[in-house]
Amino acid sequence: GWHVIELRAKDPQGNEIIEKKYTYVLDPASEMRPQEPLLVYTNKTSLEPDESLEMVVKTGPDSTYVLETSTDITPEFTAFTSSQRINRLLTEKDRGGIDFSWLYVHNNRVYQGRQRITVPWSNRDLQLEWATHRDKLLPGEAEEWRLTIKGNKKEAVAAELLAGLYDASLDALKYHGWQRPTLARANNLTGNWNANPGFGRSIGNTWLDNLQEVVPISFNKRYDALDGLASLIYPVRQQLILRGISGRVYGAAAPQASTGIADAALEEVVVVGYGNQKKESVTGSVETEAAEPADASAKQARDEIETAPPVRTNLQETAFFLPHLQTDADGNVTFKFTLPEALTEWKFMAFAHTTDWKTGYLQGEIKTQKDLMVMPNLPRFLRQGDDVRISSKISNISAGDLQGIANLQLLDAATLEPLTGFSETLIQKEFTARANQSTTVDWVIHIPENHINPVVVRITAKAGNFTDGEENTLPVITNRMLVTETLPLPVRGNETKTFTLEKLTDQPSNTLVNHALTVEFTGNPAWYAIQALPYLMEYPYECAEQVFNRFYANALAAHIVGQSPKVKAIFDQWATRDTAALLSNLEKNQELKSALLEETPWVMEAKNETEQKHQIARLFESHKLAKGLQQNLSKLGEMQLPEGSFPWFRGMMSDRYITQYIATGIARLRHLGVEAASSEAATEILTKAMDYLDRQIQADYDNLLKNKAKLADQHISYPQVQYLYLRSFINNPAIPKESQMAYDYYVTQAVAFWPQFNPYLKGQLALALHRGNNSEAAAEIMTSLRETAIHNDELGMYWKSMPRGY
Structure with missing residues (x-):
């Protein structure tokens, strides 16, 4: 029966506080009928197959009628007129859970309820266990870890593992974790009994959603390797279907991130997330002491610090991201890595799955620390003219007190020479750090008004045999802004023209300072195309279109060398001049380089022309051309999927736009007579891609027929326009017979609806139609382009309404 539990207490003011809790005590074995209209008891709410479910249904003293509904695959209905005991042995088909619901009428009132019995898909769980690893490591230490993956019966399984390790302090900005995706069925009763409150009648019905083999499930998919930590902010919308993954990428472009992919078998991807670094504080009290210049008692420490302690410079926030690790025959996964040198706590995440979608997840933390940190x-950043206090915490996690010397060094990041003109360029300060506590030291420095190069801040500490140091590079920004005014100087042959630089002669500002006047002349505009080739070669990512662009640049460069030996001779001369300090330390830090270009672009201008010449000269070196062609074409072939399409990045789904982009590029190179584009490997890539694209254009047409679209309306858009343009370059392989009708339909669409497109697409259609013997329509497009163009003596001919992107 019912019981009351009463708790009494007094607050600090002496007032009595009473809390009551009512609870019903039920004896399942008793045959006594409860006073309540209906009571339901289950021995467990979560069971496994081959376990017994025991449910006791007790009704009140009056005659009752209970209707119980159970769901696994199909509903079951049972009527009761008295207390009942239900025993059920669970089987594999009950995985996903069982729902019981009931409806009960007593004394002109309707009672209903529901009980959920969980039957988890434990047979699909993988057990991830550490075989070898340590949770406390030194910064910069090389490690080898081994994980063991087992099934739910402790058997070895063949599985793929995704593993990552990043700075756990980033979770304070935005939590990051891998949710375990599941494709397992959940048995849910989707309806409730609906009871009419009128006396004398009760209307009820229940329903169960039809179970379908293909169930769309919306989810967020993140590609960390594409945009570093920005993937925490830019989720990529996808749709998952049981038979495969399909969808389209939506949303704003993600910020740039640096991604390097090693050639090792593990395919390690290191993602650098740029931003403010958040360090993990060491537990213990912080003791701040006034730092005084070192006296004679610290002479020994000063002498020792002259042998400079090693400094930590690799402070990246992602230690590793390994998306494709495979188990061995015993279910073990072994991988090696080198930790960054940051002193922090690292978050490890691992997700494993098998081909039949058994999954497992493991998460843990490790720390990088030293006795003296x-x-x-x-x-x-630093700003010209500012006084800045540079401070550092020095932590001691050893068992004894430490006394030592802290040292600050400021270096020019471009030359690594010590800086002068700063108030305290090289100062040593004593510190005392008690056991398991921390202290702070600080310096005040002045940034000169005329200093523009980034500053390397190097702080080191030494106490006995314990040493540590950390190095960071800070950009120096200015209160000035560079304003560049340009004036085109178009001069035709046998012509004399006068130009006035009004922006240079009319300067109303009192603070304006002229920086440079540059006149650039070229007798052949093709030179600008040559200057752009190194840019294509320096694309930082391993996505399909950038791998192709590197091949494109190599192929064009080799073609130019073969066609114009005199050009090659000029490049050879450039390569032998001013080769010293071609690559500075600044160029190795992409984040810093971006900051410099944004804040002080004129600083880099002086190096641009000479550096550009060296880049072009290096591009046209014969042995590098051959190696680059082979490497990039090989990578491109490896990325091509069996159906002939290309993904954007490895592991992603087919991308029609990327495939057409690459196929069009190869076709254009072949049209120019570039030998590399007609090689056996390039021909195989193009043939497979065209086979895929021919099927896609046929699928577009088939969908129109299937949906009974009005074929006279416009159904041509960018993908079909690009396909027609691509096809105009290629006669071999020819259009398949089964795709010919689709091709002819979209040619008809192009003739009818070309005015709907922008000038760029009109130009592509004009070429495609002209090569396809539709000269009349091509001439109409060319006439339209000339009429809508803007003609200017200085700017030449251009179109005003050219949109960006595609």
């Missing part, structure tokens, strides 16, 4: 607290 230097943790600078630095600004994100």
Whole structure:
């Protein structure tokens, strides 16, 4: 029966506080009928197959009628007029859960309820266990870890593992975790009994959604390797279907991130997430002491610090991202990595799955620490003319007190020479750090008004045999802004023209300072195309279109060398001049380089022309051309999917646009007579891609017929326009017979609806139609382009309404 539990207490003011809780005590074995209209008891709410479910249904003293509904695959209905005991042995088909619902009428009132019995898909769980690993490591240490993956019966399984390790302090900005996706069925009763409150009648019905083999499930898919930590902010919308993954990428472009892919078998991907670094504080009290210049008692420490301690420079926030690790015959996964040098706590995540979608997840934390740790607290940048306090926490996690010397060095990031003109360029300060506590030291420095190069801030500490140091590079920004005014100087042959630089002669500002006047002349505009080739070669990512662009640049460069030996001779001369300091330390830090270009672009201008010449000269070196062609064409072939399409990045789904982009590029190179584009490997890539694209254009047409679309309306858009343009370059392989009708239909669409497109697409259609013997329509397009163009003596001919992107 019912019981009351009463708790009494007094608050600090002496007032009595009473809390009551009512509870019903039920004896399942008793045959006594409860006073309540209906009570339901289950021995467990979560069971496994081959376990017994025991449910006791007790009704009140009056005659009752209970209707119980159970769901696994199909509903079951049972009527009761008295207390009942239900025993059920669960089987494999009950996985996904069982729902019981009931409806009960008593004394002109309707009672209903529901009980959920969980039967998990435990047979699909993988057990991830550490075989070898350590949770406390030194910064920069090389490690080898081994994980064991087993099935739910402890058997070895063949599985793929995704593993990552990143700075756990980033979770304070935005939590990151891998949700375990599941394709397992959940048995849910989707309807409730609906009871009419009128006396004398009760209307009820229940329903169960039809179980379908293909169930769309919306989910967020993140590609960390594409945009670093920006993937925490830019989720990529996808749709999952049981038979495969399909969808389209939506949303804003993600910020740039640096991604390097090693050639090792593990295919390690290191993602650098740029931003403010958040360091993990060491537990313990912080003791701040006034830092005084070192006296004679610290002479020994000063002498020792002259042998400079090693400094930590690799402070990236992602240690590794390994998307494709495979188990061995015993279910073990072994991988090697080198930790970054940051002193922090790292978050490890691992997700494993088998081909039949058994999954497992493991998460843990490790720490990188030293007995003596230097943790600078630095600004994100320095500004000309500012006085800045540079401070650092020095932590001691050893068993004894430490006394030593802290040292600050400021270096020019371009030359690594010590800086002068700063108030305290090289100062040593004493510190005392008690056991398991921290202290701070600080310096005040002045940034000269005329200093523009980035500053390397190097802080080191030494106490006996314990040393540590950390190095960071900070950009120096200015209060000035570079304004560039340009004036085109178009001069035709046998012509004399006068130009006035009004922006240069009319300067109303008192603070304006002229920086440079540059006149650039070229007798052949093709030179600008040559200057752009190194840019294509320096694309940083391993996505399909950038791999192709590197091949494109190599192929064009080799073609130019073969056609124009005199051009090659000029490049050879450039390569032998001013080769010293071609690559500075600044260029190795992409984040810093971007900041410099944004804040002080004139600083880099002086190096641009000479550096550009060296880049072009290096591009046209014969042995590098051959190696680049082979490497990039090989990578491109490896990325092509069996159906002939290309993904954007490895592991992603087919991308029609990327496939047409690459096929069009190869076709254009062949049209120009570039030998590399007609090689056996390039021909195989193009043939497979055209086979895929021919099927796609046929699928477009078939969908119109299937949906009974009005074929006279416009159904041509960018993908079909690009296909027609691509096909105009290629006669071999020819259009398949089964795709010919689709091709002819979209040619008809192009003739009818070309005015709907922008000038760029009109130009592509004009070429495609002209090559396809539709000269009349091509001439109409060319006439339209000439009429809508803007003609200007200085700017030449251009179109005003050219949109960006595609």
